[in-house]
Amino acid sequence: MNTSYRKIVVKIxxxxxxxxxxxxxxxxxxxxxxxxxxxxxxxxxxIVVSSGAVASGRSLIKIQEKQxxxxxRQLLASIGQxxxxxxxxxxxxKQELLCSQVLVTKExxxxxxxxxxxxxxxxxxxxxxxxxxxxxxxxxxVTELMFTDNDELAGLIASMxxxxxxxxxxxxxxxxxxxxxxxxxxxxxxxxRNAGNISTFITSGKSGxxxxxxxxxxxxxxxxxxxxxxxxxxxxxxxNIITDVLTGRVVHTRFVPEKNTSGKKKWIAHSENAxxxxxxxxxxxxxxxxxxxxxxxxPVGITAVGSDFQKGDIIRLTDENNTLIGLGIAEYGxxxxxxxxxxxxxxxxxxxxxxxxxx
Numbered sequence: 001m002n003t004s005y006r007k008i009v010v011k012i013x014x015x016x017x018x019x020x021x022x023x024x025x026x027x028x029x030x031x032x033x034x035x036x037x038x039x040x041x042x043x044x045x046x047i048v049v050s051s052g053a054v055a056s057g058r059s060l061i062k063i064q065e066k067q068x069x070x071x072x073r074q075l076l077a078s079i080g081q082x083x084x085x086x087x088x089x090x091x092x093x094k095q096e097l098l099c100s101q102v103l104v105t106k107e108x109x110x111x112x113x114x115x116x117x118x119x120x121x122x123x124x125x126x127x128x129x130x131x132x133x134x135x136x137x138x139x140x141x142v143t144e145l146m147f148t149d150n151d152e153l154a155g156l157i158a159s160m161x162x163x164x165x166x167x168x169x170x171x172x173x174x175x176x177x178x179x180x181x182x183x184x185x186x187x188x189x190x191x192x193r194n195a196g197n198i199s200t201f202i203t204s205g206k207s208g209x210x211x212x213x214x215x216x217x218x219x220x221x222x223x224x225x226x227x228x229x230x231x232x233x234x235x236x237x238x239x240n241i242i243t244d245v246l247t248g249r250v251v252h253t254r255f256v257p258e259k260n261t262s263g264k265k266k267w268i269a270h271s272e273n274a275x276x277x278x279x280x281x282x283x284x285x286x287x288x289x290x291x292x293x294x295x296x297x298x299p300v301g302i303t304a305v306g307s308d309f310q311k312g313d314i315i316r317l318t319d320e321n322n323t324l325i326g327l328g329i330a331e332y333g334x335x336x337x338x339x340x341x342x343x344x345x346x347x348x349x350x351x352x353x354x355x356x357x358x359x
Contacts, residue, residue, distance in 0.1 A: 003246045004164070005165045005246065006044055006045065007044065007047075007126075007163045007164050008039070008044060008045070008046060008047070008166070009047045009154055009157050009158040009165075009166045009167070010047070010049070010167045010169065010242060011050075011150055011154035012032060012048065012049070012050045012051065013051055013150065013151075013169060013170050013236065016032075016169045016170065016171060016236030017029060017051060018052065018055045022055055022058055023059045024052060024055050024059055024084075026087065028237070029087060029088070030091050031239065032169075032236070033091040033092055033095065035240065035241070035242040036048065036131065037092065039242065039243065039246070040131060045126050047122065047131070047132050047157060048099075048131060048132065048134065049134045050088070050134070050135055050150075051149075051150050052135075053076070053077045053081040053084050054073060054076045054077050054080055054138065056080030056081070056087070057075065057076030057078070057079040057080025057083070058080070059080075060083060061075070061076070063075060063076070074138065077137075077139050078139045081135065081139070084135075085133060097131060098129070098130045099130065099131040099132070099133050100125055100131070100132050100133065101133055101135075102121065102132045102134045103135055103137040104134065104136060104137060104153070105136065105137050105140055106146065106273065109156060109274070110273070111274060112267065112312075118160070119160050119161065122160070122161060123161070126161075134153065134157055136150060149216055151216050152220055154166060154168065155220040155221075158229050158231075159227055159266035159267075160263075160267070162229075162263065162266070165229065165230050166221075166224055166229055166230070167231075167232045167234065167242060167245055168217055168233045168234070170214075170217065170234075170235065171235065171237050172214075173234065173235045173252055173253075174188065174233045174235075174251070175187065175191070175217075175218060175233060175253045187253060188253055189251060189252070189253060190253075191222070191225075191253060191255045192256045193256070193258060221233060222255060223269060225255035225256060226258050227257075227258075227260070227266050228260030229260075230255060230256065230257045231254070231255040232245050232254050233252060234250065234252035234253075235250075261356075262353065264329075265353070265355075265356050268327050268328065268329065268354065269327070271314045272316070272324075272327060274314050275315055275327060276307065276309040276314065276315060277305065277307050277315040277330070278306035278307060278315065278322075279297075279302055279306065279315055279318070279349065280304040280306070280319070280320060281303065281317055281319060282301055282303050282320075283319075285297060285301020286319055286325055288301070289355060290325065290357050294352045295352055296348035297328065297349050297350040298348050298349070299337065299343050299349060300342060300344045300346070302337065302349065303320065303342070305334050305338045305341065308333075308334045308335075309330055310330070310333045311330055311332050311333050312329060312330065313329070313330050314328070314329055314330075315327070315328055315329075315330050317350070317355075325357065325358060326355055326357040327356050327358070328350030328351075328356070329350065329351075329354035330350065331348060331349055331351060332347070332349065
């Protein structure tokens with residue numbers, strides 16, 4: 001296989017795994033497993049982030065329409081997760097490969113210790129040539145605890161494991177420069193840092209049975225590419241799609257990666273929800289931080305310290321209008337930071353190595 005990738009994360013969306021009636025498409029899942037197995041046998045490490053638990057549950061039980069939506073999701077996911085992983089297990093066994101189930105929630109990524117626990121788990125599986133099948137634990141993840149969708153989870157896993165690529169399989173060929181159904185609309189085959197606001201091309205409707213639409217995929221893909229990992233969005237309903245993406249034989253959207261960043265920066269980038277305190281900055285500090293040069297946040301650039309935080313916490317850095325500029329790890333607590341506001345010659349509150357720019 002003509003690829004330099006040695007470790008890939010493949011996210012398979014609900015709209016790829018399900019038929020039009022919302023039930024699982026077993027033959028398509030089998031074809032995807034055959035491709036993943038072929039890649040694995042070429043010596044490439046493979047991590048699968050798979051939707052489909054709710055759809056699998058729907059194939060096993062009928063529920064009353066008046067049932068609460070969250071409760072219905074928990075019921076279907078709880079039953080369906082067993083069916084889904086059993087399907088994967090049987091199909092990988094046919095290829096003489098072992099897969100495992102890894103269920104996570106947003107809470108599992110809330111601090112560095114939990115984050116490293118998940119990372120260690122995935123790494124030991126890969127060391128033993130096991131293919132991890134990762135999914136959000138929809139049984140306990142409800143509303144505010146949920147990932148936006150599995151795209152967000154896939155981006156997090158790719159960043160965590162420093163993957164060589166993230167492949168997102170949807171039911172369209174990529175990101176289009178207009179409505180995919182309109183004549184004349186074409187797939188944008190390459191997206192770089194200076195692509196402008198291509199989200200204006202995307203219709204906000206959700207696709208198929210998934211929670212997330214193309215807008216979510218776009219913002220997540222851009223974030224992961226900025227961290228140094230190429231992202232491919234392709235049509236998972238096409239035959240041989242994974243192998244064709246890896247060999248460049250199919251039209252799809254590729255997000256060009258920037259310079260690779262450290263493991264800690266990758267964690268910070270995905271940790272906005274774990275941030276505790278907020279610190280407001282003046283224009284000079286903002287310019288220095290987003291200039292691309294190695295600039296740390298010095299107290300002279302701070303105008304206000306919001307909610308309390310401790311040394312080692314992730315904090316939000318904003319401008320005077322509360323617009324988020326970036327995230328960073330605090331070198332000391334909020335009490336000390338308040339004492340030093342506006343002072344020159346003081347130790348940085350956030351070191352450049354532990355700062356991630358949102359802008």
